[in-house]
Amino acid sequence: MARPSEYDRFADIYQVWTDTAASTPANLSFYVDAYVSEPGPVVELGVGDGRIAVAAAIRGRSVVGVDLSVAMLDQCRLRAQAAGVLDQLTLLNADFRDFQLDQPAALIALPYHSLGHLVALDDKRRAMAQVFSQLRPGGRFIFDDFLMTPLLIDHMRQVQLRAEYQLANGADALLWVTSLVDEASHSIKVVTWEDELDSQGALVQRRYRRLSLSWLEPSQARALLTDAGFVIESCFGDFAGTPFADASAHEQIWLARRPT
Ligand SMILES: C[S@@+](CC[C@H](N)C(=O)[O-])C[C@H]1O[C@@H](n2cnc3c(N)ncnc32)[C@H](O)[C@@H]1O
Structure with missing residues (x-):
C-alpha cells in the first residue's frame, strides 16, 4: 500500500512552485546534461512531476523515476504523455530508503534538495546506503543540498508572495510562502498558503500546504558519503560546476562514485 506523503497535497501546485523558483533553470540543465551523458541506466530519486526526467527523455535518455507520492507520479505521467515520451520513463512508487531497482x-540522482525531506540523520544514512547498494560498481551518485547561511535563513523566514495565477475554475489565486527554520536541528517547515479570490478580489478560500525539509552541513554530507562507501569525485558550489568554496558557494552539489 502507498505510504502517505506531504507531496500528495502539494502536487497540484508543484509546477507553479518550480516555475517561480530562482534556482530551477540552473538545476534543470545541470541534471539533464548529467543524465544524457550517461550510457544508462539512469535513476532519479524524487522524480516529482518529471520536470527534469521528462526534459532528459525529450533528449533521448530513458529514466527510472522513484517517488513516494502517488500524486506526484500522476503529474509526472501527465507531463511525459503530453511530451510524447511516456514510454521512456519507468516510474516506481517507493521510498529513498528502500527502493529496489530491476x-x-x-x-x-537526487536533485533539488530532496534528501532534506528525510529530516532525521539516520534516515539520510539509510538512503545513502540504499543508493550505494543499487548502483553498479563504478556507478555515480549526484545530489545537491541547501548551503545554509544566515542570509538564506533570513530570506526563508520572510513572508513572500510567490506567484499569481488562475485556478482551473478560472478564479485568481495568490500563492504565499514562509518557513520556520530551526537552526539547532537543521530543520525547515515550509508553509504555503494559496488564496482563491473572487472577481472583486475578496478571499473565497485559503488553503495551506506544508513541507518538511532539513539540511546538511558540507562536513556532514562528506561524512555520510564516505561512511556509505562512496568515493567523492567533486563538490560544486553552483550548478555551473564551480568548485565548492565556503565564501562563494550558493549550493553544495556532490558527485560521488561507488568504487569498482
Ligand atoms: C523537491 S521535489 C523534487 C522533484 C524533482 N526532482 C524536481 O527537481 O523538480 C521532491 C520529491 O521527492 C519526493 N520525496 C520526498 N520524500 C521522499 C522519500 N522519502 N522517498 C521517495 N520520494 C520522496 C517528493 O514526493 C517529491 O516529488
Whole structure:
C-alpha cells in the first residue's frame, strides 16, 4: 500500500512552485546534461512531476523515476504523455530508503534538495546506503543540498508572495510562502498558503500546504558519503560546476562514485 506523503497535497501546485523558483533553470540543465551523458541506466530519486526526467527523455535518455507520492507520479505521467515520451520513463512508487531497482544503475540522482525531506540523520544514512547498494560498481551518485547561511535563513523566514495565477475554475489565486527554520536541528517547515479570490478580489478560500525539509552541513554530507562507501569525485558550489568554496558557494552539489 502507498505510504502517505506531504507531496500528495502539494502536487497540484508543484509546477507553479518550480516555475517561480530562482534556482530551477540552473538545476534543470545541470541534471539533464548529467543524465544524457550517461550510457544508462539512469535513476532519479524524487522524480516529482518529471520536470527534469521528462526534459532528459525529450533528449533521448530513458529514466527510472522513484517517488513516494502517488500524486506526484500522476503529474509526472501527465507531463511525459503530453511530451510524447511516456514510454521512456519507468516510474516506481517507493521510498529513498528502500527502493529496489530491476538492474543496477549507472547514475542515481537526487536533485533539488530532496534528501532534506528525510529530516532525521539516520534516515539520510539509510538512503545513502540504499543508493550505494543499487548502483553498479563504478556507478555515480549526484545530489545537491541547501548551503545554509544566515542570509538564506533570513530570506526563508520572510513572508513572500510567490506567484499569481488562475485556478482551473478560472478564479485568481495568490500563492504565499514562509518557513520556520530551526537552526539547532537543521530543520525547515515550509508553509504555503494559496488564496482563491473572487472577481472583486475578496478571499473565497485559503488553503495551506506544508513541507518538511532539513539540511546538511558540507562536513556532514562528506561524512555520510564516505561512511556509505562512496568515493567523492567533486563538490560544486553552483550548478555551473564551480568548485565548492565556503565564501562563494550558493549550493553544495556532490558527485560521488561507488568504487569498482
Ligand atoms: C523537491 S521535489 C523534487 C522533484 C524533482 N526532482 C524536481 O527537481 O523538480 C521532491 C520529491 O521527492 C519526493 N520525496 C520526498 N520524500 C521522499 C522519500 N522519502 N522517498 C521517495 N520520494 C520522496 C517528493 O514526493 C517529491 O516529488
